[in-house]
Amino acid sequence: MDEARALLRDVWGYDGFRGVQEDVIRRLVVDGENALCLMPTGGGKSLCFQVPALLLDGLTLVVSPLIALMKDQRDALTARGVAAASLDSSLSVEESTAVRQQIREKKLKILYVAPERLNNEMFVSMISEQEIALLAVDESHCVSEWGPSFRAEYLKVSRFAKEIAAQRVLCLTATATPSVVKDICDPENGFNIELEHGVFSTGAFRPNLSLLIKPCLNFKSKVALLVPSLKGRGDGAAIVYVTIQKQADELATELTETHKLDARSYHAGMSADKRKEVQEWFISGNGIVVATIAFGMGIDKPNIRVVVHFQIPKTLENYSQEIGRAGRDGLPSTCVMLPSSSDMPILESFARANTPSKQSLHVWLKSVSAAPVDKDGTISANHYEQSNTFDIGRNTLSLLFTILELQCGLLRATTPFYQEYNVKPLAAAPMAFENIGRHDTKESRALRSGWKTGKTWTSIDVIAISEASGIDRTELVRQISRWEYSGWCEVKVAGVRSRYRVLEDLPTAEEDIQQLAEQLFKQLHDREEADVARLRSVAEFVKGGTCYAHELANYFGDDKSVPGGKCGNCSFCKTGLAIPFEPKYDAPFSDKQVRWILAVCGVRDDPRMLAGLAFGVTSPRITALGLSKHDVFGCCATADFGKLLERFEAECAECGFKNKAVLAPPKEVKTTGAAAKAGPAKSGSTAKTPAKRAAPAKTGGGAAKKAKKA
Numbered sequence: 001m002d003e004a005r006a007l008l009r010d011v012w013g014y015d016g017f018r019g020v021q022e023d024v025i026r027r028l029v030v031d032g033e034n035a036l037c038l039m040p041t042g043g044g045k046s047l048c049f050q051v052p053a054l055l056l057d058g059l060t061l062v063v064s065p066l067i068a069l070m071k072d073q074r075d076a077l078t079a080r081g082v083a084a085a086s087l088d089s090s091l092s093v094e095e096s097t098a099v100r101q102q103i104r105e106k107k108l109k110i111l112y113v114a115p116e117r118l119n120n121e122m123f124v125s126m127i128s129e130q131e132i133a134l135l136a137v138d139e140s141h142c143v144s145e146w147g148p149s150f151r152a153e154y155l156k157v158s159r160f161a162k163e164i165a166a167q168r169v170l171c172l173t174a175t176a177t178p179s180v181v182k183d184i185c186d187p188e189n190g191f192n193i194e195l196e197h198g199v200f201s202t203g204a205f206r207p208n209l210s211l212l213i214k215p216c217l218n219f220k221s222k223v224a225l226l227v228p229s230l231k232g233r234g235d236g237a238a239i240v241y242v243t244i245q246k247q248a249d250e251l252a253t254e255l256t257e258t259h260k261l262d263a264r265s266y267h268a269g270m271s272a273d274k275r276k277e278v279q280e281w282f283i284s285g286n287g288i289v290v291a292t293i294a295f296g297m298g299i300d301k302p303n304i305r306v307v308v309h310f311q312i313p314k315t316l317e318n319y320s321q322e323i324g325r326a327g328r329d330g331l332p333s334t335c336v337m338l339p340s341s342s343d344m345p346i347l348e349s350f351a352r353a354n355t356p357s358k359q360s361l362h363v364w365l366k367s368v369s370a371a372p373v374d375k376d377g378t379i380s381a382n383h384y385e386q387s388n389t390f391d392i393g394r395n396t397l398s399l400l401f402t403i404l405e406l407q408c409g410l411l412r413a414t415t416p417f418y419q420e421y422n423v424k425p426l427a428a429a430p431m432a433f434e435n436i437g438r439h440d441t442k443e444s445r446a447l448r449s450g451w452k453t454g455k456t457w458t459s460i461d462v463i464a465i466s467e468a469s470g471i472d473r474t475e476l477v478r479q480i481s482r483w484e485y486s487g488w489c490e491v492k493v494a495g496v497r498s499r500y501r502v503l504e505d506l507p508t509a510e511e512d513i514q515q516l517a518e519q520l521f522k523q524l525h526d527r528e529e530a531d532v533a534r535l536r537s538v539a540e541f542v543k544g545g546t547c548y549a550h551e552l553a554n555y556f557g558d559d560k561s562v563p564g565g566k567c568g569n570c571s572f573c574k575t576g577l578a579i580p581f582e583p584k585y586d587a588p589f590s591d592k593q594v595r596w597i598l599a600v601c602g603v604r605d606d607p608r609m610l611a612g613l614a615f616g617v618t619s620p621r622i623t624a625l626g627l628s629k630h631d632v633f634g635c636c637a638t639a640d641f642g643k644l645l646e647r648f649e650a651e652c653a654e655c656g657f658k659n660k661a662v663l664a665p666p667k668e669v670k671t672t673g674a675a676a677k678a679g680p681a682k683s684g685s686t687a688k689t690p691a692k693r694a695a696p697a698k699t700g701g702g703a704a705k706k707a708k709k710a
């Protein structure tokens with residue numbers, strides 16, 4: 001530990017360890033045991049693996065979910081003279097070759113990778129030959145299947161730890177409830193961490209944050225409360241979290257133009273360059289960012305004075321993580337939540353969007369079972385295409401393949417590959433294609449005979465050419481790489497295909513497929529209900545009746561860190577008043593609305609899709625039919641989803657689950673024509689478009705509109 005302290009001083013320039021840093025490092029380095037480190041955002045988790053990495057012989061591998069985060073940490077370490085690198089998709093071929101060389105020559109101390117990298121066979125075999133002194137798993141709560149931030153790829157990290165014989169493991173997280181801690185520490189499916197001696201927590205309470213919750217009726221009243229909070233923030237920055245991208249843009253404009261505040265928006269719909277620009281602007285100044293939850297992870301800014309939740313957050317885990325970005329310098333900071341009951345439907349629709357219908361699951365499974373097995377014993381799938389074909393979201397597809405892998409033992413993910421290669425002769429090598437022409441191997445000939453020349457780029461479908469020529473796909477790809485290395489052409493890849501080694505025959509009998517589909521559906525449905533329950537528990541939290549800081553710490557299993565259970569700083573401690581917050585989850589929907597939906601959409605083979613359409617749940621099929629922009633989308637947003645489902649099941653059964661001829665509606669419903677005839681009675685309203693006139697009143701108020709924009 002003396003060496004650890006010396007390193008802390010010499011490499012980082014810090015006088016002493018913070019919180020549980022020292023205990024965690026001792027556990028790893030002195031005891032040689034696994035550990036879990038629970039520290040709030042900004043608590044100083046990174047040092048818990050960075051210091052041991054320098055003390056231990058061998059390589060420390062860090063699994064981290066975000067490329068930007070990896071890069072920041074890697075750059076900060078190399079600036080301090082630490083041999084650190086990352087392997088991620090943003091590196092060029094030369095850069096990643098150089099990193100692999102450093103690994104083989106044992107020149108690196110710390111390597112950052114994303115969990116998806118662990119599916120890459122070449123990477124796994126290279127790492128298996130190294131001495132892995134420590135495997136650090138950042139954001140390790142993603143491993144818990146019942147946690148709100150679950151990521152399918154994380155489930156494989158613990159298996160990987162065993163396979164590469166990592167000498168010790170450190171899991172890190174800022175937000176884990178007691179049940180998530182149990183999942184992380186599980187000896188079988190988790191990381192085998194002793195609950196009694198291996199878990200280190202600094203407590204979830206941040207005394208410098210004052211949690212204020214003020215219910216609002218509408219957008220206008222939210223802005224009226226928001227503006228003074230932002231204006232009064234003093235010498236520091238602010239983040240305003242909103243649920244949907246469009247609102248981030250609109251609110252940032254309103255704050256700038258109407259209220260003369262220095263605000264910019266940030267969300268995943270913006271280009272990577274634009275996002276980088278906004279992030280750098282935020283870090284270097286004291287501005288306001290209006291953002292979706294895409295913003296904030298890994299931002300190490302000490303003086304964020306105000307964090308606002310313009311809508312109710314979707315989980316208490318999100319809330320805790322997002323408010324945790326305020327006051328990292330320990331100075332008093334304010335966290336304001338402006339909930340209104342109309343915030344709820346859209347969040348529930350997000351939770352419902354991850355479960356496909358049973359029918360979708362069934363046909364997807366059938367296609368996986370029927371997929372042709374390559375010579376090397378693998379099947380492959382383009383998740384993007386499958387998502388559209390089978391109406392299953394891409395995250396859900398990843399989860400389904402992971403269940404087939406980890407729970408059913410049928411498949412094992414292996415190195416993905418690209419289906420399409422695009423080559424362009426390099427300007428510096430004008431004779432490029434002549435060179436390629438002269439490069440006469442059987443692979444070259446096959447590629448030349450099958451490629452499709454375009455104006456600038458020539459596209460090569462390696463799967464089609466492999467099938468036509470009988471030459472192995474990997475040999476064809478190797479040939480393209482040789483052209484690239486010779487400097488003759490630039491290469492761009494597209495159409496990533498996930499690849500799975502078939503371990504056991506997939507079910508082919510109808511009843512076996514049916515049974516597996518039912519099992520998968522149940523699992524996804526249970527997750528959905530858990531997500532909805534979590535959302536409703538945020539609504540319960542909002543109502544208050546006790547100290548908010550205590551209640552939040554309690555949720556994370558820490559009932560001691562708020563002295564006397566009263567922080568003295570939150571809106572409940574200050575007023576002693578509970579909040580009358582009663583969102584509606586079971587508003588009635590009318591026959592007219594149901595008939596309207598059925599008139600607009602001819603789908604009858606999928607009641608869940610129709611219920612989703614009524615509730616405002618997006619899906620690839622709804623988008624493809626142009627329905628997510630239609631007025632029916634979300635017209636029953638405050639109804640009970642289960643009751644909608646029951647109703648549409650009955651409607652579909654009546655039609656024998658056979659689709660009507662009209663599957664896609666026109667973008668605007670005309671008042672003449674089938675849809676309008678079957679639709680609700682026209683009112684004499686002065687609405688501008690026929691579509692508006694045809695629409696019955698929405699039970700969801702503004703929520704459906706918002707959902708459309710999500």
Ligand SMILES: Nc1ncnc2c1ncn2[C@@H]1O[C@H](COP(=O)(O)OP(=O)(O)OP(=O)(O)O)[C@@H](O)[C@H]1O
Nearest residue numbers: 014016017018040041042043044045046047174298
């Ligand atoms: N012992 C220490 N002494 C002084 N500063 C420290 C110490 N440990 C960490 N820090 C600083 O605290 C800040 C937060 O640390 P770090 O980024 O590791 O937190 P984190 O827990 O990983 O946060 P996040 O959850 O946001 O990733 C950094 O600027 C770091 O350099």
